[in-house]
Amino acid sequence: MFNIPGHHHISMITKNADMNNHFYKNVLGLRRVKMTVNQDDPTMYHLFFGDRTGSPGTELTFFEIPLVGRTHRGTNAITQIGLLVPTMDSLVYWRERFEEFGVKHSGITTYANRPALHFEDSENLRMVLTVANGQKLDHWETWEKSDVPKEHQIQGMGPIEITVRRLEKMAATLQEIFGYTEVSQKENEWIFQSIEGEAFGEIVVKQLDGEPEKPGRGSVHHLAIRAKNDEELEHWDKEVKARGFHSSGIVDRHYFKSLYFRESNGILFEIATDGPGFLVDADVETLGETLDLPPFLEEKRAEIEAKLTPIKED
Secondary structure (H helix, E strand, C coil): CCCCCCEEEEEEEECCHHHHHHHHHHHCCCEEEEEEEECCEEEEEEEEEECCCCCCCCEEEEEECCCCCECECCECEEEEEEEEECCHHHHHHHHHHHHHHCCCEEEEEEECCEEEEEEECCCCCEEEEEECCCCCCCCCCCCCCCCCCHHHCCCCEEEEEEEECCHHHHHHHHHHHCCCEEEEEECCEEEEECCCCCHHHEEEEEECCCCECECCECCEEEEEEEECCHHHHHHHHHHHHHCCCCCCCCEECCCEEEEEEECCCCCEEEEEEEEECHHHHCCHHHCCCCECCCHHHHCCHHHHHHHCCCCCCC
16 A cells, blocks of 8 residues: 655746746755756756755755746646744744845744745745644755754745645545545635645645636646655556546656646646655755756757856855
8 A cells, every 4th residue: 555655846937047046045045956957848947946955845846937927826726835844933033034035925824724924936936834843854954055044944845735626626636546634624625634644745725716827937837746666656657547537657757757647627746756866967065056967868968058048146
């Protein structure tokens, strides 16, 4: 019997790699663990931010699309990203840090039954810091060169909010295919956990009628959940297909293997293996500092680099 150990990564759209790089490195204090390209369209950057090594469950990733328009918010979309911080004192630290950097925020409140601090990045991507209360990924590693003190660093992904028209359909996918546990149910809002009692695999599902979201800058492209290895990924591929969903089949992304499918509301899920990880083609000390390409794109490096605008480092 396999289970989902939690989130793997979450991928968003940015209009400006420089601005994005500044916010996630210098404001949120994350490490840029991989600078590469979209393997399906290598004309655009694909940036990964996370802990010291980009551990599964810590990765925020962005596709740069310079001509993208604004997001028109609506339903049938991933609508908020939760990030875990260690303590209530951490929320106070982050509130003061956001004031210092001029980051739009809510002040300290509650979300998904935890103390929280809602905020947005420079492209209005909605995020929320929640207190982990001792819950964290066992493999999370401190980024010692971060401007954020160790005791307040972001420790990975927490509750991911998904807003859909048909809440019961999403609930069936999470529970019946992947074994998520329902831990809270309020009117139009249900909370599920991949491992009961652990925040790092939590999904908050909200019901909302109306027009579907039109994605743009600051929107979420997909959520990736974890499979430990190839055997588990093959299992989930069979399960997804058995439920009548179309699967991409297993795709080798060099840093992990993946499959993709859309559930009944149109939400795009990825299931990704833990390994081999970002150190497969880089040294831990210089991780994320230069453009890395998977082997099948390496022969096109000169052509790819010519089409990319160098990212400003500050």
